[in-house]
Amino acid sequence: MAAHEEDPNRPDPHQDPMHPGDPLTSDAQLEKRVADTHGLPGDEMTALERMEAEIEPLVENVSPDLAPAVEEFMAETALANEAESAAVADDSQFSGTAGLEGASFATAEVGPYISFQHVCKSFGDFVVLKDVSFFVNPGETLCILGRSGVGKSVSLQIIMGFLKPDSGTVLVAGQEIAGLTEREMQQVRQKVTMVFQSGALFDSITVGENVAFPLRERGDMREDQILLVVRGLLEMVGVAGMEDHLPSDLSTGMKRSVAIARALAAQPSAVLYDEPTTMVDPLMGNLLCELIQRLKTQLHLTSIVVTHDMRFAEKLADRVVFLHEGRARFFGTMEEMRASDDPILCEFLAMDELVLPGRPMPEAPVEKAL
Numbered sequence: 118m119a120a121h122e123e124d125p126n127r128p129d130p131h132q133d134p135m136h137p138g139d140p141l142t143s144d145a146q147l148e149k150r151v152a153d154t155h156g157l158p159g160d161e162m163t164a165l166e167r168m169e170a171e172i173e174p175l176v177e178n179v180s181p182d183l184a185p186a187v188e189e190f191m192a193e194t195a196l197a198n199e200a201e202s203a204a205v206a207d208d209s210q211f212s213g214t215a216g217l218e219g220a221s222f223a224t225a226e227v228g229p230y231i232s233f234q235h236v237c238k239s240f241g242d243f244v245v246l247k248d249v250s251f252f253v254n255p256g257e258t259l260c261i262l263g264r265s266g267v268g269k270s271v272s273l274q275i276i277m278g279f280l281k282p283d284s285g286t287v288l289v290a291g292q293e294i295a296g297l298t299e300r301e302m303q304q305v306r307q308k309v310t311m312v313f314q315s316g317a318l319f320d321s322i323t324v325g326e327n328v329a330f331p332l333r334e335r336g337d338m339r340e341d342q343i344l345l346v347v348r349g350l351l352e353m354v355g356v357a358g359m360e361d362h363l364p365s366d367l368s369t370g371m372k373r374s375v376a377i378a379r380a381l382a383a384q385p386s387a388v389l390y391d392e393p394t395t396m397v398d399p400l401m402g403n404l405l406c407e408l409i410q411r412l413k414t415q416l417h418l419t420s421i422v423v424t425h426d427m428r429f430a431e432k433l434a435d436r437v438v439f440l441h442e443g444r445a446r447f448f449g450t451m452e453e454m455r456a457s458d459d460p461i462l463c464e465f466l467a468m469d470e471l472v473l474p475g476r477p478m479p480e481a482p483v484e485k486a487l
């Protein structure tokens with residue numbers, strides 16, 4: 118097609134892509150729609166304007182024909198997250214600092230979005246978590262650190278309700294999850310979603326169908342709207358044009374990017390990431406790290422990241438919890454961790470210095486010629 122010819126399939130830039138037939142969403146219309154959807158008062162407009170301005174950099178690499186759809190979709194998420202954070206802050210269910218004695222409570226004046234209080238978990242006789250307590254406040258990022266097998270992934274699975282703790286209290290989205298039915302837990306999982314190490318994509322359907330899945334589940338979006346948001350989200354996470362591929366065609370890093378796009382399609386308040394930078398090259402690792410950082414600041418996402426990568430933790434974490442022998446050996450800010458003289462923690466950090474990617478590895482002993 119010649120450059121000047123109009124593509125009949127190209128969305129009309131003067132039409133609202135989320136609500137075709139409407140003129141392009143004016144600020145007032147968008148304010149009303151988001152207010153209707155999330156029950157926010159009409160005077161939230163200034164917040165919404167700020168939100169859209171914040172979100173702009175997130176969609177800067179998205180094609181102009183897709184950007185408005187993604188921007189509006191993400192603005193809804195960001196605004197809902199602000200409201201959610203406020204609701205958690207007001208929630209009287211939060212039972213204070215029980216089980217977190219000795220931790221840093223510098224910013225704990227709002228209730229945590231997710232917390233463990235004295236959590237224990239065993240598999241048969243094998244005790245994984247003996248008495249673990251930590252929290253993450255709304256909009257903050259917690260990194261879970263520790264050697265292999267200390268229960269980092271088990272902790273994430275407890276938060277998602279896939280595993281049940283033997284004792285202790287777990288708050289997710291500000292509410293205690295112990296007594297919830299599976300159906301209630303599914304509602305919690307709409308707010309708090311997880312990006313697995315493997316991506317955990319559905320292998321038999323395309324990348325686009327994977328990302329469209331949560332959008333179709335909502336039941337209130339038309340197919341053409343869904344396609345716009347899917348393509349836009351894939352561009353946003355750096356895997357443009359992959360919608361017709363099967364997950365098996367993708368590299369590990371690309372699968373994780375698609376898994377993040379699918380998680381975002383559910384408009385979550387919190388995302389749990391299990392080893393997002395493991396087994397990808399340093400460039401892909403940096404891209405994923407930057408994406409997670411942008412999602413945190415621009416969407417006000419609460420995040421928990423299980424990682425072995427200290428540089429990643431340094432960039433992202435508001436707080437860290439260091440698990441060791443079934444306990445939260447350290448819980449506090451990155452700065453407090455660096456200042457700690459705990460020998461076990463110091464040894465862990467020293468080991469990390471030795472194997473940090475990008476730094477020269479310690480010289481291997483030269484083998485003697487036989």
Ligand SMILES: Nc1ncnc2c1ncn2[C@@H]1O[C@H](COP(=O)(O)OP(=O)(O)OP(=O)(O)O)[C@@H](O)[C@H]1O
Pocket residue numbers: 240245263264265266267268269270271272
């Ligand atoms: N469903 C399960 N049944 C029995 N044991 C389990 C189960 N899930 C995890 N475990 C055990 O719990 C321990 C902690 O596992 P987990 O996956 O949380 O470790 P991790 O800290 O994430 O380690 P890594 O960094 O190697 O991924 C391991 O010994 C694991 O074998």
